Amino acid sequence: MIQAEHLCKNFASVTALADISFSVSEGELFGFIGPDGAGKTTLFRLLATLMRPDSGAATLSGYDVVKDYKQLRLITGYMPGRFSLYHDLTVEENLRFHAAVFGATVEENYELIKDIYSHIEPFKKRLAGRLSGGMKQKLALSCALIHAPTVLLLDEPTTGVDAVSRMEFWQMLKNLQSHGITILVSTPYMDEAGLCDRVALLQDGQILSIDSPARIVARFDKKLWAVQSDDKHMLIERLRSYRPIESVFAFGDSVHITTVNDELDETELVHFLTAQTEEIHITTIKPNIEDCFLRLMRKN
Amino acid sequence: MPTLYYLLQKEFIQIRRNKFMARVIILVPIVQMLILVPAVTFDIKGIDLCVVDLDLSSTSRELVNALQGSQFFKVRRMTFSMQEAQNQMNRDEIDVILHIPTSFERNLMVNDAASLQLLINGINGALAQTTLVYFTGVITEFNRRIVMEHIVLKPVSASPQIVTRTRYWYNPELNYRIYMAPGILAILVTSIGFLLSGMNLVREKEIGTSEQINVTPIKKHEFILGKMIPFMVIGVVDLAFGLVLARLVYAMPFVGNLLLLVGFTLIYLLAVMGLGLFLSSFANTQQQYLFVCFFFMMIFILMSGIFTPAESMPAWAQQVNQLNPAAYFIRVVRMIVLKGSGISDVGWDMARLSLLAISTTVFASLKYKKTIS
Numbered sequence: 183m184i185q186a187e188h189l190c191k192n193f194a195s196v197t198a199l200a201d202i203s204f205s206v207s208e209g210e211l212f213g214f215i216g217p218d219g220a221g222k223t224t225l226f227r228l229l230a231t232l233m234r235p236d237s238g239a240a241t242l243s244g245y246d247v248v249k250d251y252k253q254l255r256l257i258t259g260y261m262p263g264r265f266s267l268y269h270d271l272t273v274e275e276n277l278r279f280h281a282a283v284f285g286a287t288v289e290e291n292y293e294l295i296k297d298i299y300s301h302i303e304p305f306k307k308r309l310a311g312r313l314s315g316g317m318k319q320k321l322a323l324s325c326a327l328i329h330a331p332t333v334l335l336l337d338e339p340t341t342g343v344d345a346v347s348r349m350e351f352w353q354m355l356k357n358l359q360s361h362g363i364t365i366l367v368s369t370p371y372m373d374e375a376g377l378c379d380r381v382a383l384l385q386d387g388q389i390l391s392i393d394s395p396a397r398i399v400a401r402f403d404k405k406l407w408a409v410q411s412d413d414k415h416m417l418i419e420r421l422r423s424y425r426p427i428e429s430v431f432a433f434g435d436s437v438h439i440t441t442v443n444d445e446l447d448e449t450e451l452v453h454f455l456t457a458q459t460e461e462i463h464i465t466t467i468k469p470n471i472e473d474c475f476l477r478l479m480r481k482n
Numbered sequence: 483m484p485t486l487y488y489l490l491q492k493e494f495i496q497i498r499r500n501k502f503m504a505r506v507i508i509l510v511p512i513v514q515m516l517i518l519v520p521a522v523t524f525d526i527k528g529i530d531l532c533v534v535d536l537d538l539s540s541t542s543r544e545l546v547n548a549l550q551g552s553q554f555f556k557v558r559r560m561t562f563s564m565q566e567a568q569n570q571m572n573r574d575e576i577d578v579i580l581h582i583p584t585s586f587e588r589n590l591m592v593n594d595a596a597s598l599q600l601l602i603n604g605i606n607g608a609l610a611q612t613t614l615v616y617f618t619g620v621i622t623e624f625n626r627r628i629v630m631e632h633i634v635l636k637p638v639s640a641s642p643q644i645v646t647r648t649r650y651w652y653n654p655e656l657n658y659r660i661y662m663a664p665g666i667l668a669i670l671v672t673s674i675g676f677l678l679s680g681m682n683l684v685r686e687k688e689i690g691t692s693e694q695i696n697v698t699p700i701k702k703h704e705f706i707l708g709k710m711i712p713f714m715v716i717g718v719v720d721l722a723f724g725l726v727l728a729r730l731v732y733a734m735p736f737v738g739n740l741l742l743l744v745g746f747t748l749i750y751l752l753a754v755m756g757l758g759l760f761l762s763s764f765a766n767t768q769q770q771y772l773f774v775c776f777f778f779m780m781i782f783i784l785m786s787g788i789f790t791p792a793e794s795m796p797a798w799a800q801q802v803n804q805l806n807p808a809a810y811f812i813r814v815v816r817m818i819v820l821k822g823s824g825i826s827d828v829g830w831d832m833a834r835l836s837l838l839a840i841s842t843t844v845f846a847s848l849k850y851k852k853t854i855s
Contacts, residue, residue, distance in 0.1 A: 230697050255699050266694035270499045271492065282488040283698045309499075325694075 183208040183364045184229070184333065188238035191224050191387075198224040200387040202238070206366060206380075211359050213378030214368040215475060221387040222368040223263055226337040229366070230260040242333050256284070259326035263337040265318050269311030273302055273321055276310050277328060284329030294361060295324045298354050316347030323354070334358065336367040340374065352377045372472040383475050390478045395471050402469040402477065404428075405444045408436040410463040411455070420455050431476050438473055485700055489708030497712060506678065511670055511720050515727040518666050522789065523658040526612050530576040532559040532567045539587035541628075548624050549580070554616040568601075577603045578613055590628070608790070652820050660735070663728040664815040665788040670724055671717050672782065672808055675751040677775050679713035680758030684771040687762075706847055710755050717751045718744055725819075738818035742825055746814055746832060749839050753807040756842030763849050782808035810835040 184206040191199040199221045206212045214222050227233045229240060231251040240247045245254040267276045277299070281288050292299075302317050302324070310321060319339055326334060336355075340348045352374065355365055367378070375381045376395045383390040391398060411417040418437055421430045426447075428440045439446075448464045455462050497503050531549065535542050549555045558576050561567055567579045581599035589596035600617060604610045653660050686692040695705070721744075728734040758775065765771035785799060786792065786808040792800065803809040810831050817823035825832075 232693065232696055252699065255697055258697065260694070260697045262690065262693045264690045264693070266690045266692075268492070268496065268691055269689065270496050275492070275495065279488060279492050280694075280698070283485055283695075283700050285484075285699075 183210070184212075184240070184242050184366065186229075186238070186240040189225070189228060189235045189240060190237045191221075191228060191233065191235055197387050199228070199235070202387070202389055204382055204389060204392055206364060208364055209359060209362050211355060211365045211367070211377075211379045213375055213381040214366070214384050215370075215372055215375045215381055216368070216384030217370060217479075219386075220384040222370075222384055223337055224387075225384070226260070226263075226335050226366070226368060230258060230335050231255060256329070257332045258335060259329070259331035259333070260335045261322045261326040261337065261339055263341065265322060267310050267318075267322060267325060270309060272307050272309055273313070274306040276321060277324055280325040281328040286329045288328060291328055291330045294330055294358075295327050297357055298327070299324045301350075315343045316350075319343050319347065319351060320354075323351075327358070332363060334363055334365045334367075336365065338368050338370065340369055340371065348374070372475055375471045375475070381471075383478055385479050385482060388482075390482060391474075398474045399469055399471055402474050404440040404469075404477070405446075406467050406469050406473060407439050407446055408433070408463075408465050408467045409439060409451075410436045410461075412461055417455065424451065424454055429477065429480055431473070433472070438467070440477075486704045486707055489700070489704060490711060493708055493712045497716075503678070507674075507716055507720060510673065511724045511727060514666050514670050515663065515724055515731065518669075519659050519662050519728070519732065522662055522666075526609065526616070527553055528556040529554055529578055529613050529616070530558045531555045531578045531580060532561065532570055532576040533557055533580050533582070534561055534564055534567050535582045536562060536584045537582045537586040541587040541590060542582045545582070545621075545624055546580075549617075549620055552616070552620050554613075555620075571601070571603060574603075577609070578617070657732075659732045660820065661816070662788075663724075663732055663734050664819045665812050667721060667724045667728070668786070668788065668808065668812045668815050669783060671721055671747060671750065671811070672754060672779060674717045674720055675713055676754040676758050676779060677772070678716075679709065679755050680762045680771050680775055681768050682713070683709055683759060683762045684765050684768050687765075688767050702847065702850065706759065706843075706850065709759075710752070713755065714748060714751050718747055721747055734819070736819055737822035738820075739822075739824065742828070743815065743818045746811070746818070746828065746835070749832065749835050750807055750811040753835060753839035753842055756839060756844075756846045757807075760842060760846035760849055763846070763851075782806050785809065786812045788812050804834070805838065807835060807838055810838075 184204075186205070187203050189199050189202040190197075202221075202225060214225065216222055224233070228235050229242065229247060231247050231254055234248055242254055243257055245251075245257070247254060268279070271279065277288055281291070298320050302313070302320050305313065305317065310318065313321060323336070323339065326336075340351055343351065348371075355367065356377075358365060368384075369375075378395065380392065380394050381398070382392040393401075409417065409421065414432065414435070414437065418430055418432060421427055421437060421439060426441045426443070426445075428442045431438050446464075451464065452462050533546050533549075535546065546557065546560075550557050555578075559567070559570060564579075564581060567576070567581075570576050571579060579599075579601040581601065583597070583599070586596050586598070598621075600614075602610045602613050650656055686695065725734075725736060729736065757778070761774050761778070762771055765774065785795070785803055785806055787795075787803075788808075792803055792809055792813070795803070814823075814828045814831050814835075817828055821827075
């Protein structure tokens with residue numbers, strides 16, 4: 183469905199994409215995970231035909247992003263990272279306008295957007311600029327879908343959206359998959375990686391790893407411990423100075439650590455730490471996908 | 483072209499909702515017509531005069547009375563000291579000093595000739611020129627009267643005279659407002675076509691909506707037309723509004739063909755919009771565009787001949803004006819509105835402006851990309 187080979191893009195002296203290759207099969211929900219500045223937006227703009235690659239090539243549904251951009255625009259739905267609908271048009275006007283310029287009507291494709299649009303339909307007379315973040319995102323997705331595209335490119339759709347709306351949004355994407363739409367989505371949130379069929383970890387314009395979330399987790403080759411304490415800040419600092427430690431990452435209310443030789447003398451560590459901090463809990467845990475990504479990024 | 487229809491529909495909804503734009507479209511013509519036209523008038527009334535009358539004869543007094551009686555001069559001071567008069571000129575309290583030397587009357591009677599000294603503040607050259615013209619007019623009239631009076635005394639000098647009666651065409655009363663109003667109309671049309679339309683275009687980029695628009699199958703020419711047509715409509719509507727205002731407030735005549743004026747205005751709008759489109763492709767924010775646009779607008783308008791006749795500019799400036807759409811527009815608007823010039827009179831200007839319009843638009847369309855660089 184989507185084939186990208188050796189895509190490169192530079193801006194002046196900055197390399198945004200350095201040799202990106204991947205393929206996505208039809209109906210797949212494929213995620214690009216990476217920190218800000220990893221090159222996610224550049225990659226999506228290339229695929230959305232807004233930019234041309236310096237070298238390399240990509241095809242969507244067999245259409246080349248440079249040569250066949252006209253046909254490509256008909257079959258792709260693109261949702262930019264920044265809200266890009268007209269603030270001064272109402273919800274309904276935005277939707278009708280986006281349908282009209284693709285030569286479609288809202289009525290003929292209503293089935294496709296029903297699940298999403300029904301959330302905002304009560305506000306259809308409201309100006310798009312006056313919607314909340316979650317509602318804007320649903321409107322943008324509706325507009326990207328209203329011409330019934332076969333590929334959806336969603337650039338950081340959940341950035342700046344509350345946790346509940348984020349979960350709702352991913353549920354909507356799962357539903358769209360059942361319509362046979364291939365979905366490419368990027369996100370800076372690692373916890374969303376587990377919701378994709380396959381994910382690519384992007385850093386500094388390079389793909390560090392591509393696989394299903396389960397297989398990425400299975401490839402984690404170290405033992406992992408979670409350490410908890412009241413004063414997390416102090417805990418991290420002390421852990422970093424503990425010699426057998428290899429990596430220290432903060433995760434919510436605990437700190438995940440690995441050691442150089444995969445062994446940990448818990449009593450010795452507690453002893454080492456208690457000079458500064460009071461309550462210490464150490465448990466062995468199974469890695470999640472974030473642990474894997476942080477480890478991959480650290481290795482790089 | 484259904485896509486163009488939807489684009490225009492969208493554009494008009496947005497313009498209608500944009501309170502700033504709505505105000506600009508209605509208020510700018512009113513403000514420009516009511517405030518700018520009288521403000522930029524070169525009509526000179528009440529030039530401040532200081533009289534240094536050292537003669538104090540009946541003739542010198544008659545002369546001063548004649549000056550005071552004309553609407554152009556106001557005698558602010560009378561003094562016997564040239565020094566004091568000059569001090570006043572330095573303080574900018576007066577513009578002109580009339581120095582009547584002693585024995586002015588006697589020279590006139592005995593020698594048939596007498597001299598006067600006139601000192602004019604020449605900082606504003608145009609004002610000084612006009613002052614001299616007015617003054618000469620008063621003196622000529624005064625001279626003629628003296629000659630007439632003396633014919634009785636000296637029948638010998640009853641020689642034939644040539645009397646010139648001057649009539650000014652197209653603006654018989656030399657009403658400066660009637661001259662300025664069409665020029666101000668041209669500024670109005672320029673600000674809509676050049677400033678507003680360009681800003682509207684950059685706004686899509688600034689807010690980010692162009693990113694969404696660019697992935698749609700909208701064709702480049704449809705998008706550009708969708709942006710240009712609304713402002714052409716607004717430009718022509720505002721032109722009509724301004725013409726009505728000028729008619730009502732300044733009794734400006736409209737002797738030309740309205741359709742010809744509208745046609746010429748549309749060509750002009752295309753020229754400035756094409757340039758606006760071209761410049762907007764370099765700007766990422768409305769502020770940036772505004773700055774660049776102002777720079778060009780200043781040059782266009784100051785060089786256009788709106789205030790000073792373009793024919794008196796240096797040769798190189800007149801060459802540059804060949805590329806200045808505002809120069810064509812201001813000249814032709816005045817010709818059509820005040821002189822009633824027809825297509826045969828403005829045809830050559832129309833052809834050249836059309837060429838300019840086509841080149842800017844084509845050039846801008848080539849430069850405009852539906853992609854991010």
